Amino acid sequence: MYRVLVVDDDEQMRVALRATLEHLGYQPTLSKDAKEALKLLKKHDYDLILSDLKMPKMDGVEFLKEVKDLKPHIPFVMITAFGDIKTAVETMKLGAFDFILKPFSQDALKKIIEMAISHTSIKQTIQNKPATTKQKEGFVFKSKAMENIITLAQKVAQTDATVLLIGESGTGKEVLARYIHSISNRSKGSFVAVNCAAIPQNLLESEMFGYEKGAFSGATKAHPGKFEQANGGTILLDEISEMPLELQAKLLRVIQEKTVDRIGSTSSIKVDVRIICTTNRNIEEEVKEGKFREDLYYRISVFPIRIPPLRERKDEIPHLIDFFIERFSAQFDKQIEGIEEEALKILNNYPWPGNIRELQNVIERAVVLCEGKYITKDDIFLHNLG
Structure with a gap:
């Protein structure tokens, strides 16, 4: 506990x-x-x-x-x-x-x-335990594809280039964004994440850019937006493809001018922020369909990195399972040594629509249910199994 x-x-x-x-x-x-x-x-x-x-x-x-x-x-x-x-x-x-x-x-x-x-x-875990499976700030990886991604992240971290991380939900886009920030020259600054899909559209602008006192009903105090909070550090615009078109235009100006305009303000505020964006959509198709501004797309995709889904790197599943078993065994004070072959086969054959996040949840649940030293097939619950 x-x-x-x-x-x-x-x-x-x-x-x-x-x-x-x-x-x-x-x-x-x-x-x-x-x-x-x-x-x-x-x-x-x-x-x-x-x-x-x-x-x-x-x-x-x-x-x-x-x-x-x-x-x-x-x-x-x-x-x-x-x-x-x-x-x-x-x-x-x-x-x-x-x-x-x-x-x-x-x-x-x-x-x-x-x-x-x-x-x-x-x-x-990364600092204290040597392992055959490579680990970087929350990534457990063995495949050449992921090793290449980490190498790209390390290179772009040394610049202020805007990064676009592309991948399905649960592949670890935010983890990679935090890793880039942690090894950059902005690591002592703030890392501020904005979930563009979770914040209602009518609140997203005020959350990102802030507002002045009296700007609208209920604005009793001035409020700095996320860009101001991230000044000197990194801002993550998570699922940027969910951002409405009218707000995309204002974001483009922030990127170009390096200033923000609070709602209700007549003056601009300079910001020094590194921008990382993520999307789980085919953003090029979104541009063709008129759902995402082409000029903004070129601004945010200076350095695109695609994170492959788990089903494209299944050789990493056994290593991720071992990692999560050790982690959750410690968390729940259990002495679980591994997973039975039959249970491992079930997990290897599963398509993992929720990717690493789903695998993590499945192993956490299995560790809670496990009553012996090894996780069995009876401890495994997957959404497409009856």
Whole structure:
């Protein structure tokens, strides 16, 4: 069970977070201030730190600096209010994994914790365990095709060229984007992801470019957009082919002019941002059909990289299975040594429409169900099996 250190001077917030974390399957430890938390950190290790930004005695920023000196391997997530976004973004430059805005939902908290722990777990596996299967920042690969992709990523990371990552859902486009950022000269800057498919069209513009106070009903404060938050770092425009045409034109101007215009503003703001885009569609067909601007396509596809689906690199399936078995066995405190041949055959013959993400979910479920030392066919559940 993963251990989470919660640091907040608000008792009601501590109690609420404890209940939420326990419900999600984590083991929380509560601390009322940063100095007390540092004493705990000297005696114990934790899988994640969840800290408020504004606290007496020592605020979240100073606490983060102390943590990075004391135990830099522990992922740090900052809890912050809407008005402190600028400071929260700065904490990411100091080493925080991410920040979460109050008020937040249980699902939002669950997602950010899973991402932080997963990202750190993979990095530690790569650093600490030699393996015959090659690993790079979350990629476990053996095929020549993936080795070529990693080589391309390493080359383009040393430039500021706009990258377009093309591949089906679940192939690891965001993981590769984060890898490119992590080895670039912008690695100390923020990595900000925008899911163009998940944000409603009427909110996407304000999320990306921000808005001024009074720009529309409900805009009681000025709000910096994602491009401003990513200034000096990298912005990921995930599933960019879902972006409406009218917004594509505004994005083109941002790329060309390197400035953003907040909604309701009469002046432009300069931004220095590296752009990485992803799509799971045939974007050239989208251009032909008039669904995506041709001029924007040429701007974002300066350096295209196609990530092949799992069904095109099935020789990697056994190695990915071993990787996920080890990872989830540790997470659920189980002693699973591998997978039976019959179960492996089922997984090798499956087409994997959800790619690596689907395989990861299947193995996680199998590890939970497994009652012995080896995963059996009875532990495997696939969508197209009766």
